[in-house]
Each structure stands twice: as structure tokens, then as C-alpha cells.
Amino acid sequence: MAKWSLEWENLVRSGRCPNGDRSFKFSEKIKFIEGAGSQVKLTRLEAVNYSSAARFLNDYTGHLLGGPFAPKVTVFRDDSCFTCDKCHGMWPVFKGTDQIEILGLANTRRTADWVGDDDYVQDNRSSGIPMSTAIKISRRWLQRLEVQWGATKTTSTAGKFSFSGAGIEQKVEQSLKTSLSMSEESERLLKQTVDVMVPPRRLLTVRLHWKQIWQEGDLRCRLPDGTLAEIPYRAAIEMRFDQENIEG
Numbered sequence: 447m448a449k450w451s452l453e454w455e456n457l458v459r460s461g462r463c464p465n466g467d468r469s470f471k472f473s474e475k476i477k478f479i480e481g482a483g484s485q486v487k488l489t490r491l492e493a494v495n496y497s498s499a500a501r502f503l504n505d506y507t508g509h510l511l512g513g514p515f516a517p518k519v520t521v522f523r524d525d526s527c528f529t530c531d532k533c534h535g536m537w538p539v540f541k542g543t544d545q546i547e548i549l550g551l552a553n554t555r556r557t558a559d560w561v562g563d564d565d566y567v568q569d570n571r572s573s574g575i576p577m578s579t580a581i582k583i584s585r586r587w588l589q590r591l592e593v594q595w596g597a598t599k600t601t602s603t604a605g606k607f608s609f610s611g612a613g614i615e616q617k618v619e620q621s622l623k624t625s626l627s628m629s630e631e632s633e634r635l636l637k638q639t640v641d642v643m644v645p646p647r648r649l650l651t652v653r654l655h656w657k658q659i660w661q662e663g664d665l666r667c668r669l670p671d672g673t674l675a676e677i678p679y680r681a682a683i684e685m686r687f688d689q690e691n692i693e694g
């Protein structure tokens with residue numbers, strides 16, 4: 447017999463996440479994540495009762511279109527979990543001893559870091575008429591997630607909980623990437639055209655002040671020993687620039 451978590455049993459019964467959010471058809475608010483652990487064998491009754499939770503999840507459409515009810519959840523693994531896009535929570539499908547419960551994101555904010563300037567010089571000194579020109583700019587940057595494990599705040603005063611092992615680091619990072627709609631760390635190339643008008647007899651320096659935009663906050667979770675933890679994180683999500691035109 448599988449040991450379903452209370453959260454999963456409640457989802458199957460009510461169609462709601464533990465924070466009360468409901469997944470409506472087509473909205474895909476609540477998602478099943480299969481995981482990579484060992485497969486959990488279900489009894490026939492369990493397969494019928496619990497796979498049917500899929501109708502609250504990713505694949506309601508096949509059902510609506512009149513086809514046979516074919517839930518997407520056909521494989522359960524011991525580390526399967528589900529997420530809610532509305533409250534950013536993440537919960538295990540099965541009870542376990544080494545499970546971490548993700549409660550959501552707090553103190554979310556956007557910040558910007560100055561990461562350098564680029565100059566593009568346009569020379570119109572030898573001409574008596576204005577020069578319209580399009581500057582092609584490009585900049586490489588790395589989309590990435592940084593988790594500040596060392597700055598974690600916990601309610602426990604009894605020693606520090608170790609995040610290594612038990613797959614906790616991996617689970618926290620997976621949860622954050624899901625919440626932030628990030629894939630794996632990847633190099634990005636920003637390409638754009640900047641149109642400028644250079645006055646006659648002038649040298650124009652177009653200076654771009656580059657800013658790395660971060661999405662920051664704290665991930666709140668409950669550790670296997672019951673400790674509540676707030677883990678600071680930040681994710682590089684965008685590169686932007688402020689433009690300054692300097693006439694010489």
C-alpha cells in the first residue's frame with residue numbers, strides 16, 4: 447500500500463492545493479512532477495482512485511474533448527510531488543522520512559546590479575547634415591540561480607540543519623526553478639538595435655550602462671525534522687541597459 451501524503455489525498459478529494467487554490471480546466475495551476483526516484487507500485491484500486499487526480503492537473507483537455515479519460519499521471523515515484531503556480535507551494539505525493547515541504551516564496555523583489563558600460567562612438571564630424579544611424583548592440587549573460595544556503599534562517603536553535611544529503615538541495619533548486627519559470631543555467635545573448643541621430647560636425651558617444659536584473663526572495667520550507675527555514679535566493683532573469691548620449 448502506498449503511503450499517500452495528506453496533501454495529495456486532499457488534492458484528490460477536493461481538487462485544491464493545501465493553501466486552497468483550485469486548478470480549473472485549461473489553467474494548469476496545479477502540476478504533477480513525476481520525479482526520478484524508484485517507481486511506486488500501486489494496487490488496482492489505488493491506481494483508479496489516485497491517478498484520477500490527474501483530472502485536476504495537467505491533462506484535463508483530453509477528457510473534455512470526449513476522448514477516453516487518459517490521465518497523464520501513470521507513473522508515481524517515491525519522490526513525486528506537485529506544485530501550485532498560484533501560491534508557489536510544492537508538496538510530496540507520498541509520505542517519507544526525508545521529505546522537505548515547500549511552503550512558498552516570501553519577500554520577493556526585483557533588484558538591479560550595474561555590470562559595466564559599453565561605448566559606441568559615431569563620427570559625423572566631416573559632414574554638414576545630421577546622420578541617422580542604427581547601432582547593433584549585443585551582450586552575453588548567464589541566466590542562473592544562486593541559493594544562499596549559508597544565510598538560511600531557521601526557527602530551530604538546536605544546531606544547524608545540514609542541507610546536504612536527502613536530496614534537499616536538489617529539491618529546493620527544482621522548486622525555485624519551477625516557480626521562476628527557469629530552465630537549467632544557460633547563456634543568453636541580448637541583441638538589439640539602437641537608433642540615434644548624430645548632429646552635423648559632431649562626435650556622438652552612445653554609452654550603455656548595463657544592468658543585471660535579479661529576482662530575489664526567500665524560499666520558506668519545513669525541513670524533515672519540523673524546522674521552519676527561510677532560504678534566500680536570487681535568480682538572474684534579465685539584462686537591461688540605460689542609454690546615455692554624449693556629444694563631443
Ligand SMILES: [Zn+2]
Nearest residue numbers: 463467530533
Ligand atoms: Zn496554491
